[in-house]
Amino acid sequence: MTEAPRTAIVWFRQDLRLADNPALAHALARAERIIPVYIHAPQEQGEWPPGAASRWWLHESLVALDTQLQALGSRLILRFGPSRDALRGLLRETGAGLVCWNRLYEPAAIARDKALKAELRPHVEVTSFNAALLGEPWETVKGDGTPYRVFTPFWKTMNREGLPERRGPGPAPRALPPVDTALASLPVEDLGLQPVIDWAGGLRASWRPGEAGAWEALEAFMDEIAGYDEARDRPAMPGTSRLSPHLHFGEIGPVQVLHALTHHHGRDRPGVESYLRELGWREFAHHLLYHFPTTPTQPLDARFANFPWARDYEASLRAWQRGRTGIPIVDAGMRELWQTGWMHNRVRMLVASLLTKNLLVPWQEGARWFWDTLVDADLASNTLGWQWTAGCGADAAPYFRIFNPVTQGERFDPKGEYMRRFVPELAKLPDRYIHAPWLAPDHVLAAAGVRLGDNYPPSIVDLKTTRARALERFEEIKQRKE
DNA sequence: TTTTGAGTTGTTCGA
């Protein structure tokens, strides 16, 4: 390499942390001056610019990052895209000779970054790193070099190839060089990420975006991980890690999580291995998106391109989105999503199963809604989850696996606590009827103040007949393949 | 090379 550059640009994207940030660490090791920058360019995310809930999170996370940088003597430079123009402008203004970033894995981002590298490299050093995954999506492949389509062998291979021995997480810098006060930066408010009407109260009450909040969540989870195997399926309990949005924005990295769990607990402690498997699913999702870049909109299983979805589904889609299907656990989940920007994983499966199988609404509609409303919306994970539930993805649920939300509610929220929290109009129903109010006798409904069709909708589907109908439709595409 | 068994998260039905 030539003489070390005096100034480096560190381009932050979905790696909004200072610790274990290889791009930042590399810049610090190579250059005297560091320019931390975030470029707002949602149009470069193709069909998937951040949704409303993600934008709220991003705003908060950028504020947190800037505060951290200032505490160390630096600051965050904010610019509008296009990224190419912003970077070229910054190179001109600062005379930087090095640009560093941590990789993204969405198809549109890969294409943009590749083009940028080719354009900038003749003039400056450009180096990218992995900060978001335990392994690169192209590293774990089958013996014949093709990508995996089944999770378990994928995860076994990743583990065998030395997961625990991967690089340890890097430390956070103790101080940073100052940024020239003359260098222009936008106020974060100018990015327009915050909602115009303040609907984010529920989000604020539920989350603390930023690196410190991520570590708070991890530490709280580590205290409870022994109960993970049991509690993770109970939507009324805080049994899951709730790390997904922090991981999505890179406020914490999976290497840090892996290291913290194995260092403090060891892999044989109850709950640890099961949780690491969930990190494995996150890896698998990125592996699939990398190798099958059309899957955010196209089914991986080509037979499903011809699936006979419902034709006029506007009304049922609307009822599902608003949490007014009349099926309590589904409505509770959809309202949890709307209020807090998040939904418990088990409930995500239930609402997705109802939408795609009982209501026969295309899974892409569900994926779009989740994209706009989830604070952890992630193209890889969201795509995998919806295709898996719909039965058209990798390692997908067998077509006959159609969840019964009443049975699931009784099994995983037996006392109805989750439903009483998010569907208060049913709060006074006795446990026996809270999962299926349409079965309650009139006097029970009256005593609980529930008037079906008035203050709570009657169920919009008959679970039994719509299940049978879904099975018939799957028969149709099985035949169409030939 | 071929065979074999297992594969995140389920439901229903009949014994």
Add this chain to the structure above:
DNA sequence: GTCGAACAACTCAAA
């Protein structure tokens, strides 16, 4: 009430 079988077709790796 509990329990096993049936509900496809395909992927993957070990035997």
